[in-house]
Amino acid sequence: MPRSHPLYRHFARVWRLSGRWLPNGWLDAIRQLALFAGAYYLYRIVRGFVDGQAGLAFENARTLVDFERSVGLFFEPGLQAWARGEDWLLTWANWMYVNSHFVVTTTFLVWLYIARNYAFYYVRNMFMVGMGLALAGYLVYPTAPPRFLPEWGFTDTVAAFVGEGAENSASALYNPFAAVPSMHVAFALMIAVPALFLVRNRILRAFWAIYPALVTFVVMATANHFWMDAALGALVAVASASAASYAFARARPDAWAWRTAKVSA
Numbered sequence: 074m075p076r077s078h079p080l081y082r083h084f085a086r087v088w089r090l091s092g093r094w095l096p097n098g099w100l101d102a103i104r105q106l107a108l109f110a111g112a113y114y115l116y117r118i119v120r121g122f123v124d125g126q127a128g129l130a131f132e133n134a135r136t137l138v139d140f141e142r143s144v145g146l147f148f149e150p151g152l153q154a155w156a157r158g159e160d161w162l163l164t165w166a167n168w169m170y171v172n173s174h175f176v177v178t179t180t181f182l183v184w185l186y187i188a189r190n191y192a193f194y195y196v197r198n199m200f201m202v203g204m205g206l207a208l209a210g211y212l213v214y215p216t217a218p219p220r221f222l223p224e225w226g227f228t229d230t231v232a233a234f235v236g237e238g239a240e241n242s243a244s245a246l247y248n249p250f251a252a253v254p255s256m257h258v259a260f261a262l263m264i265a266v267p268a269l270f271l272v273r274n275r276i277l278r279a280f281w282a283i284y285p286a287l288v289t290f291v292v293m294a295t296a297n298h299f300w301m302d303a304a305l306g307a308l309v310a311v312a313s314a315s316a317a318s319y320a321f322a323r324a325r326p327d328a329w330a331w332r333t334a335k336v337s338a
Contacts, residue, residue, distance in 0.1 A: 096190035105186065105197060112204045119208050126215050130250035134217040137253075137299050138225060149219055149293050149300065150226040156294040157228065166294045167234035173288065174257050181264045189271050195331045198321040199263050203313040207256050210305070216252040220296035227296040255298040258306035261288040263313060270333050 095102050141147035156163045182200075186193045220229040261284055268281040285307075292298040298306075322330040 096187065102186070108197070108201065112201065115208060116204070119211050127250065130215040130217040131221065133214055134219070134222060134252065137216065137301055138222070141299065141301060146300065149296070153227060153294055153296050157230070163230055163294065164234070166291045167231050169287070169291045170231055170295045170297060171234070173291070174260065178260050178264055181268065185271070191332050191335045192267060192271055194329050195317050195322065196263065196267050198317040198329055199313040202316040203256070203259050203263060203309050206309050206312060207254055207259070210254050211251045214253050215250040216302070217250055218252045218297045219299060230295050231297070252298055252302050253305055254309045255292055255302040255306035257288050257292050257298070258285065258303045259309040261285040262307060262310035
């Protein structure tokens with residue numbers, strides 16, 4: 074289509090005007106989306122390798138159980154049993170597990186990009202490092218979640234909540250043997266800690282202050298992670314923040330350093 078064509082001129086005008094709503098225009102927004110999409114497809118490739126290692130994944134899960142029992146901290150079956158006795162609590166935990174990981178994380182990242190763009194690139198770098206570490210963990214140590222171990226008293230409460238059909242459909246989008254590390258916990262920390270410095274509303278700040286603890290409870294109460302998975306997820310978040318601070322930020326301090334306010338020109 075020639076540039077003189079009216080349709081081309083109209084499209085260019087819409088592109089230019091709509092781009093004014095974005096901090097750095099459409100090209101930068103598409104670039105950020107492509108980075109996260111690329112990380113997702115790497116995740117899918119890793120799943121292809123791990124799907125054929127179910128035996129190893131169950132063996133690793135039982136090794137985690139043995140370790141937790143050896144240190145006297147294998148409390149997850151009791152925690153889930155208690156949660157199952159509180160219908161409202163278990164319903165809330167199931168709903169949180171199904172919705173919070175993607176919805177809350179994505180909503181925060183979109184808000185961060187548009188409303189606090191000066192802090193977005195630091196957080197983005199944390200996510201890139203964190204997802205890279207997680208992919209390595211899934212390859213090296215594929216692990217079945219507790220819900221796959223009914224012999225220890227665990228129940229798949231999420232399947233009961235959404236139905237077997239819905240869970241089977243959703244399972245096509247994620248790696249069922251990606252328990253170590255818990256990226257639910259890692260993502261919760263990687264958005265909650267920056268949010269505490271960037272959000273001004275007191276109620277929202279209170280929510281972000283407890284959000285990682287809520288997510289940690291949810292993943293254990295629904296038998297999707299052991300506490301060791303959660304601890305390793307927190308370690309991934311710390312390592313990601315360190316990389317963003319001491320590697321990326323030093324490489325491009327003008328663009329990638331952590332800041333809580335826009336730098337004046």
